[in-house]
Amino acid sequence: MRKEHYVFPLEDFISRDDFNRIKKFSRGKETPFLTVNLQKIEQSYDELVEHMPFAKIHYAVKANPMDEVVLALKSKGSNFDVATVYELDQLLRLGVESERISYGNTIKKEKDIEYAYEKGVRLYVTDSDSDLKKLARKAPGSRVFFRVLTESDGADWPLSKKFGAHPDLIYKLIMKAEKLGLEPYGLSFHVGSQQRDIGQWDNAISKCKYLFEAVAEKGIHLKMINLGGGFPAKYQDQAHDLETYAGEIRRFLHEDFGEELPEIIIEPGRSLVANAGIIVSEVVMISKKARFNQYKWVYLDIGKFGGLIETLDECIKYPIFCDKKGCAEEVILAGPTCDSMDILYEHHKYTFPHTMREGNRVYIFTTGAYTQSYSSVCFNGFPPLKTYLI
Numbered sequence: 214m215r216k217e218h219y220v221f222p223l224e225d226f227i228s229r230d231d232f233n234r235i236k237k238f239s240r241g242k243e244t245p246f247l248t249v250n251l252q253k254i255e256q257s258y259d260e261l262v263e264h265m266p267f268a269k270i271h272y273a274v275k276a277n278p279m280d281e282v283v284l285a286l287k288s289k290g291s292n293f294d295v296a297t298v299y300e301l302d303q304l305l306r307l308g309v310e311s312e313r314i315s316y317g318n319t320i321k322k323e324k325d326i327e328y329a330y331e332k333g334v335r336l337y338v339t340d341s342d343s344d345l346k347k348l349a350r351k352a353p354g355s356r357v358f359f360r361v362l363t364e365s366d367g368a369d370w371p372l373s374k375k376f377g378a379h380p381d382l383i384y385k386l387i388m389k390a391e392k393l394g395l396e397p398y399g400l401s402f403h404v405g406s407q408q409r410d411i412g413q414w415d416n417a418i419s420k421c422k423y424l425f426e427a428v429a430e431k432g433i434h435l436k437m438i439n440l441g442g443g444f445p446a447k448y449q450d451q452a453h454d455l456e457t458y459a460g461e462i463r464r465f466l467h468e469d470f471g472e473e474l475p476e477i478i479i480e481p482g483r484s485l486v487a488n489a490g491i492i493v494s495e496v497v498m499i500s501k502k503a504r505f506n507q508y509k510w511v512y513l514d515i516g517k518f519g520g521l522i523e524t525l526d527e528c529i530k531y532p533i534f535c536d537k538k539g540c541a542e543e544v545i546l547a548g549p550t551c552d553s554m555d556i557l558y559e560h561h562k563y564t565f566p567h568t569m570r571e572g573n574r575v576y577i578f579t580t581g582a583y584t585q586s587y588s589s590v591c592f593n594g595f596p597p598l599k600t601y602l603i
């Protein structure tokens with residue numbers, strides 16, 4: 214049997230020069246750790262502004278809540294979407310004005326709404342009767358946008374049915390909001406994270422159009438659509454580029470709303486920060502379960518609990534590079550903890566050079582989003598993922 218050479222499209226993710234810089238930087242440092250390149254985040258922000266000049270950006274802080282990331286985006290002029298009062302406190306501490314902050318979690322304690330209102334937040338999402346009443350009590354007069362349920366089909370990291378409500382219920386909530394002294398301001402949706410099917414925005418925008426018209430008949434004029442997140446980062450399975458997303462979404466909006474668009478907000482998380490991160494990890498062990506097993510097991514010093522939780526169900530397939538030459542060999546990839554669910558990729562086989570040895574380093578690309586903040590506090594005694602700015 215002739216064996217193929219191991220090939221990895223490194224230049225799709227980083228230039229050779231930048232890669233050599235990372236390698237040099239990593240020398241002598243204990244792995245695993247994440248490196249974050251702020252300039253890349255700023256570039257992604259600029260690209261987003263270039264391609265979607267009609268949209269106001271509210272960065273979804275949860276994707277990468279590092280202070281430095283927030284500050285970089287703050288100075289770019291970004292607004293922010295928070296999920297909790299803790300993120301709110303962080304932003305206020307960093308000098309972000311409350312007018313630039315939306316509270317984008319449909320699940321809120323009443324006392325947290327009261328706190329956010331006290332701090333000056335006046336833009337809230339809702340998707341239920343219960344939450345709407347809390348908002349009316351604790352955030353009177355605020356602008357409220359209503360989250361419409363979408364299907365998440367086509368998304369690598371679906372958000373399922375946890376958020377949003379059916380348009381019929383949203384219609385009722387909009388009517389009620391006004392009676393309760395809130396300002397029904399607009400609609401929102403999230404088509405699912407790392408959404409590959411751009412058509413999902415078309416479906417969601419159509420639902421918005423229908424609701425805009427339905428409530429207008431009752432004299433309520435909504436002003437805003439929040440298109441959520443879902444914009445792509447560069448993983449192993451590539452998606453269309455941002456320009457294509459932006460062009461298509463603009464077309465869907467104009468098809469439904471004509472020349473005069475409502476105010477458009479987007480809440481990018483992943484697409485702003487993922488490409489800026491690289492995790493450096495080490496091979497802890499290579500073994501076989503039986504002498505004639507087809508696949509080796511390769512155990513890294515990072516796994517699901519160290520920051521790679523988005524490998525659940527092998528949803529997000531990170532590009533992983535081993536800087537060795539050799540024949541391509543398919544392996545099973547797992548993390549270092551004593552938990553049997555800590556396997557990264559078993560069904561989808563990753564390929565590494567047959568010369569890979571214990572102690573070798575691997576570089577996990579596109580890890581600037583949903584990694585460090587997801588890493589466990591001390592499971593098995595492993596410390597949370599270290600992060601360096603480069």
Ligand SMILES: *Cc1c(COP(=O)(O)O)cnc(C)c1O
Pocket residue numbers: 273275276294317318403405406407441442443444480481482483484
């Ligand atoms: C997580 C989240 C986002 C960010 O989504 P990405 O797919 O990472 O861009 C945006 N809006 C809301 C409400 C979210 O919960």
